[in-house]
Amino acid sequence: MALGFDHDPEALELELLLDGIYRRYGFDFRGYATASLRRRVWRRANLEGLDTITQLLDRVLHDQSVLERLMKDLSINVTEMFRDPSFHRALREKAFPLLRTYPFLRVWNAGCSTGEEAYSVAIALHEEGLLDRARIYATDMNESALAQARSGAFPLERMQDYTENYLRSGGTRSFSEYYVARGTSAVFDPELARNVVFAQHNLATDRSFNEFHVIICRNVMIYFGRDLQRHVHELFLDSLVPLGVLGLGRKEAIGPPEIAQRYEPLDPTEKLFRRRR
Amino acid sequence: MRDLVAIGASWGGLHAIGTVLGSVPADLPAAIVVAQHRGSDHDLLAPLLDKVSRLPVRDADDKDPLEPGTVLVAPRQYHLLVEGDSVALSTDEPVAFSRPSIDVLFETAASARGERVIGVILSGANADGAAGLAAIRRRGGVAIVQDPGTAERPEMPQAALAACPDARVRRLEEIGPELGRICVGAAR
Numbered sequence: 529m530a531l532g533f534d535h536d537p538e539a540l541e542l543e544l545l546l547d548g549i550y551r552r553y554g555f556d557f558r559g560y561a562t563a564s565l566r567r568r569v570w571r572r573a574n575l576e577g578l579d580t581i582t583q584l585l586d587r588v589l590h591d592q593s594v595l596e597r598l599m600k601d602l603s604i605n606v607t608e609m610f611r612d613p614s615f616h617r618a619l620r621e622k623a624f625p626l627l628r629t630y631p632f633l634r635v636w637n638a639g640c641s642t643g644e645e646a647y648s649v650a651i652a653l654h655e656e657g658l659l660d661r662a663r664i665y666a667t668d669m670n671e672s673a674l675a676q677a678r679s680g681a682f683p684l685e686r687m688q689d690y691t692e693n694y695l696r697s698g699g700t701r702s703f704s705e706y707y708v709a710r711g712t713s714a715v716f717d718p719e720l721a722r723n724v725v726f727a728q729h730n731l732a733t734d735r736s737f738n739e740f741h742v743i744i745c746r747n748v749m750i751y752f753g754r755d756l757q758r759h760v761h762e763l764f765l766d767s768l769v770p771l772g773v774l775g776l777g778r779k780e781a782i783g784p785p786e787i788a789q790r791y792e793p794l795d796p797t798e799k800l801f802r803r804r805r
Numbered sequence: 806m807r808d809l810v811a812i813g814a815s816w817g818g819l820h821a822i823g824t825v826l827g828s829v830p831a832d833l834p835a836a837i838v839v840a841q842h843r844g845s846d847h848d849l850l851a852p853l854l855d856k857v858s859r860l861p862v863r864d865a866d867d868k869d870p871l872e873p874g875t876v877l878v879a880p881r882q883y884h885l886l887v888e889g890d891s892v893a894l895s896t897d898e899p900v901a902f903s904r905p906s907i908d909v910l911f912e913t914a915a916s917a918r919g920e921r922v923i924g925v926i927l928s929g930a931n932a933d934g935a936a937g938l939a940a941i942r943r944r945g946g947v948a949i950v951q952d953p954g955t956a957e958r959p960e961m962p963q964a965a966l967a968a969c970p971d972a973r974v975r976r977l978e979e980i981g982p983e984l985g986r987i988c989v990g991a992a993r
Binding site for chain 1: 864865866867868880883884886887888889893894895896897898909912913916917919
């Protein structure tokens with residue numbers, strides 16, 4: 529009898545691990561794309577000195593500290609300031625002008641990880657004179673990523689790359705105006721974060737919590753399976769005002785056809801869309 | 806049935822991959838996925854390969870389906886992974902300084918497709934892909950390595966052969982037709 533795991537028993541171990549984590553602790557990774565998840569799980573198993581994913585399940589169920597390390601591995605995504613400068617340029621040149629008529633702006637940076645993108649958006653809004661009437665809700669499921677984001681401190685060694693990104697994104701000032709060097713960190717001007725709210729939110733399990741004029745969610749849904757992607761797209765539709773703007777990662781689709789038809793392209797190359805009325 | 810071809814290359818890869826894609830049968834009954842190391846600004850790889858390839862070539866979007874007769878290239882600054890009957894992308898840290906990483910593509914292809922995978926290592930100046938090619942062999946797939954003597958840079962084929970001593974060693978112009986024979990022969 530073929531039960532479906534013949535050629536890949538490890539897929540069964542991964543399912544059992546995710547099921548165990550969900551039933552014991554409530555963290556739900558069951559809808560995630562498995563290929564990159566499996567790599568991250570193996571990385572943790574290797575660091576713990578374990579030989580199988582089943583051994584990792586055993587450790588996770590009996591030792592909370594192993595669970596915490598695994599959660600960190602599974603939930604923190606690598607990001608950078610003004611990643612894909614052409615996206616940030618399109619945001620500034622094509623999306624922001626549409627927002628000038630609103631007396632108050634709500635921006636949702638969903639899956640903000642360690643905060644680099646939220647600060648990038650805050651800088652661009654500031655330079656376009658919109659930050660004072662904006663509030664950026666930067667959310668992530670991982671508290672330790674949010675703690676790092678709230679600190680406003682990023683590695684100083686990255687500033688050369690970020691400065692180049694910033695200039696290519698249409699930045700109008702000198703990037704170094706925005707931070708001071710402190711040891712190995714670049715600490716960003718707290719004024720930028722005055723209208724930024726860093727808060728915990730899990731796209732897989734939490735609901736919409738406000739209505740937004742802009743939602744930016746880049747390279748987050750690539751870690752989700754198709755069903756979870758659809759769920760999040762529905763969440764975003766529920767959370768966007770009519771004519772609100774959605775920004776995705778450079779290689780992400782706007783979702784299944786019934787979702788895609790709810791949007792019109794604003795800059796399809798840069799994956800900027802506008803919700804129809 | 807072998808219906809997924811995974812190709813990895815680095816230095817010298819544009820020419821090498823172009824030669825392979827220019828000499829596969831136009832009715833190849835397999836999907837092709839490609840990881841080529843390159844600079845972070847280089848967006849022209851897929852269009853350049855598309856010009857010389859007998860099969861349509863494009864940058865992969867997340868969750869693009871694997872379709873026979875089409876070539877999906879890892880976009881710059883992303884890892885390309887095989888996820889069931891589709892591809893997936895990740896922005897995880899570079900692996901051995903590389904994003905895309907050939908090992909990531911090959912290992913996920915081996916996990917998802919087992920013996921249906923043919924892994925091909927071409928010219929390059931580092932060891933990326935060696936572990937991935939060995940993973941493909943362990944799962945019963947086919948390993949093909951460009952003859953190091955005919956590669957613009959031999960280091961990557963040599964590393965792949967060290968990890969995979971029973972790989973088929975082929976001159977560059979032999980690889981495209983051989984892919985055709987393996988996939989078509991197995992389909993009949």
